[in-house]
Amino acid sequence: MLKLVKRSDMNTKRAFIIRASAVFLALIISACFILLLGHNPLEVYIALIDGAFGSWYRIQDTITIAIPLIITSLGILIAFKMKFWNIGAEGQICMGAFLASYFALSFNHLPKPLLLLIMFFGGIIGGGLWALIPAYLKVRFGTNETIITLMLNYIAIKWVTYLQYGPWKDPDSMGFPKIADFTDNALLPEVFGIHIGWIIAIALVIIVYLFIHHTKMGYEVSVVGESQDTARYGGINVKQIILKALFISGGLCGIVGMIQASGVDGTLSVDITSGYGYTAIITTWLSGLNSAVIIPVCVLFAALTKGSSFIQISFMIPQSAAEILQSMILFFVLGSELFIRYRIERRKAKKEVY
Amino acid sequence: MDISFFTAAVVAGMPLLFATLGEIMTERSGHLNLGVEGMMLMGAVAGFGAGFYTSNPLIALLAAALVGALGALIYGFLTITLKTNQVVTGLTLTIFGTGLSSFLGQSFIGEKMPDRIITFFTPIKIPLLSEIPVVGPILFSQDVFIYMGYVITLILGFYLYRTRFGLNLRSIGENPSVADTVGIHVDLYKYVHVLLGGALCGLGGAYLSIVDVPQWTEGITAGRGWIAIALVIFSGWNPYKAILAAFVFGGLNILGFRIQHLNISQSLLDALPYLATIIILVVSSMRNSSKQSPPANLGNAYFREER
Numbered sequence: 107m108l109k110l111v112k113r114s115d116m117n118t119k120r121a122f123i124i125r126a127s128a129v130f131l132a133l134i135i136s137a138c139f140i141l142l143l144g145h146n147p148l149e150v151y152i153a154l155i156d157g158a159f160g161s162w163y164r165i166q167d168t169i170t171i172a173i174p175l176i177i178t179s180l181g182i183l184i185a186f187k188m189k190f191w192n193i194g195a196e197g198q199i200c201m202g203a204f205l206a207s208y209f210a211l212s213f214n215h216l217p218k219p220l221l222l223l224i225m226f227f228g229g230i231i232g233g234g235l236w237a238l239i240p241a242y243l244k245v246r247f248g249t250n251e252t253i254i255t256l257m258l259n260y261i262a263i264k265w266v267t268y269l270q271y272g273p274w275k276d277p278d279s280m281g282f283p284k285i286a287d288f289t290d291n292a293l294l295p296e297v298f299g300i301h302i303g304w305i306i307a308i309a310l311v312i313i314v315y316l317f318i319h320h321t322k323m324g325y326e327v328s329v330v331g332e333s334q335d336t337a338r339y340g341g342i343n344v345k346q347i348i349l350k351a352l353f354i355s356g357g358l359c360g361i362v363g364m365i366q367a368s369g370v371d372g373t374l375s376v377d378i379t380s381g382y383g384y385t386a387i388i389t390t391w392l393s394g395l396n397s398a399v400i401i402p403v404c405v406l407f408a409a410l411t412k413g414s415s416f417i418q419i420s421f422m423i424p425q426s427a428a429e430i431l432q433s434m435i436l437f438f439v440l441g442s443e444l445f446i447r448y449r450i451e452r453r454k455a456k457k458e459v460y
Numbered sequence: 461m462d463i464s465f466f467t468a469a470v471v472a473g474m475p476l477l478f479a480t481l482g483e484i485m486t487e488r489s490g491h492l493n494l495g496v497e498g499m500m501l502m503g504a505v506a507g508f509g510a511g512f513y514t515s516n517p518l519i520a521l522l523a524a525a526l527v528g529a530l531g532a533l534i535y536g537f538l539t540i541t542l543k544t545n546q547v548v549t550g551l552t553l554t555i556f557g558t559g560l561s562s563f564l565g566q567s568f569i570g571e572k573m574p575d576r577i578i579t580f581f582t583p584i585k586i587p588l589l590s591e592i593p594v595v596g597p598i599l600f601s602q603d604v605f606i607y608m609g610y611v612i613t614l615i616l617g618f619y620l621y622r623t624r625f626g627l628n629l630r631s632i633g634e635n636p637s638v639a640d641t642v643g644i645h646v647d648l649y650k651y652v653h654v655l656l657g658g659a660l661c662g663l664g665g666a667y668l669s670i671v672d673v674p675q676w677t678e679g680i681t682a683g684r685g686w687i688a689i690a691l692v693i694f695s696g697w698n699p700y701k702a703i704l705a706a707f708v709f710g711g712l713n714i715l716g717f718r719i720q721h722l723n724i725s726q727s728l729l730d731a732l733p734y735l736a737t738i739i740i741l742v743v744s745s746m747r748n749s750s751k752q753s754p755p756a757n758l759g760n761a762y763f764r765e766e767r
Binding site: 110191260261268271272384385387388391424426427429430432434440441443 | 494534537538542543544545547548549551552553555556558559560562563566683686687689690693725727728730731734735737738741742745746763
């Protein structure tokens with residue numbers, strides 16, 4: 107018989123080794139999968155890396171994908187810290203993009219810096235308010251937030267679809283259901299050939315890190331996540347913290363909506379989220395709810411996404427393979443947590459004394 | 461509202477019913493599996509693929525159930541044996557199932573279900589029962605899959621409330637360590653019911669790709685897996701109530717098509733079931749009676765050593 111013993115001797119280095127071997131194992135299993143499809147896994151992996159980092163142009167693309175992932179992960183992280191299972195990032199991105207686009211389309215006479223600033227806060231408010239709905243229902247009625255946030259995703263997407271096919275349809279697009287392109291003063295400027303979202307992302311990582319580790323509210327968020335009873339006993343207004351934190355969580359996702367609309371697509375469309383809201387759940391968890399680790403994890407995942415769209419052409423392996431690989435990596439890392447928290451011992455046969 | 465509306469509502473409710481029953485079994489064992497959507501998609505693609513290649517309806521059903529259970533096995537191994545966080549594991553299973561199904565389904569896009577299967581699942585009138593006014597045409601002039609749904613509901617209800625196994629299962633959901641003490645094999649029960657739950661979810665997805673649509677399209681379940689999880693709460697973890705809940709939601713799906721002439725935008729009508737799910741969840745949380753509460757140990761990993 108095997109038996110689990112809680113361990114306290116786990117240091118960061120060994121934990122890292124265990125997690126890294128889990129990722130490695132996931133890659134090996136995926137390699138078997140690729141082999142089954144009739145390709146050489148080594149070639150595919152090399153092509154994947156080449157597709158993601160092979161040229162400055164590809165690196166730019168990879169970073170462009172990493173930006174929304176990083177910021178969304180930060181948003182999800184704040185909710186997950188409280189064990190509030192916010193899987194509504196998709197919807198929050200949508201609603202952030204919606205409000206930012208509203209300003210972009212109706213105030214396009216404003217000077218660029220002012221308009222962008224208004225759009226930025228529009229994004230925060232759009233996403234933040236959308237996240238407040240499940241938060242309010244949770245603190246008021248104890249409603250399950252996982253399903254509510256998810257339902258709100260679908261509703262937000264239907265809302266943008268409605269705008270795109272209805273009231274916001276561009277009359278100049280000759281019947282094609284699309285929303286008008288933003289004017290130039292509503293577009294994010296570029297630095298080193300990448301829209302300035304990357305600077306915003308880095309700044310937000312630092313801000314969120316400081317928020318969690320060096321502010322009273324950040325501390326309270328962590329305590330609420332550890333135990334609501336402890337928090338209440340310690341005099342923390344749990345309901346208020348949940349509401350505030352969720353506004354921040356959704357607000358961060360809303361920023362992503364603004365950045366994607368203004369920096370990448372140049373307009374609002376149904377495809378604005380590109381599934382980042384779901385991938386970010388994985389990256390958030392993989393980063394161990396640590397804002398500093400989010401950057402490398404998200405760049406890795408962005409590389410996986412960019413790289414697999416590259417191998418799609420050369421090996422005819424569809425893009426969805428990236429999703430499979432990503433979830434596989436998380437499965438293995440999740441499974442490996444047991445070996446970080448527990449030691450497995452052989453249960454000794456009971457010796458009879460008499 | 462005419463009879464055809466309700467008949468269509470039953471059809472639309474069927475995938476929800478299977479998934480809801482599956483999740484009830486899973487949650488009764490104390491496991492919250494948020495991978496329903498993923499398992500449904502895996503079942504849908506497996507059911508379509510098996511049906512497409514073999515033209516055999518039974519093999520199609522079997523494949524869907526098996527693949528659904530396979531998805532649940534991943535979840536089960538991680539959460540039962542390796543004691544991972546159930547929420548995150550379930551979410552990942554959904555992402556995995558979505559990716560896998562669209563990966564495997566690529567070659568099926570635009571393909572048609574073989575006629576033999578389409579004929580097998582054409583509505584059959586049950587003698588006598590189908591002649592009951594109103595209820596007959598609605599409930600008993602349907603396809604075999606739907607009758608299977610009724611039977612499974614009855615069997616699960618009986619199993620849960622009238623058999624020893626069902627009693628054991630419920631006690632595991634409430635308090636696994638007590639169940640363990642009286643000699644119930646907790647992990648075995650958990651595995652069996654998590655797998656059973658996955659199989660039912662797989663069948664629920666397959667109803668869409670084999671009977672309802674019947675075609676393979678990416679993301680064919682369109683969030684039904686999540687609605688099913690909400691319906692579990694709504695039905696108070698009771699299979700009999702689940703069938704009712706599924707039909708009501710089936711009706712809601714159909715309603716969207718029926719009131720198109722009212723000149724409301726289709727995309728806003730499409731949002732209706734999701735909005736209704738939210739309302740139902742809020743109402744069931746407000747009710748909050750003790751009979752409605754979830755299994756006490758839902759979501760917690762069971763460590764024998766920490767007993």
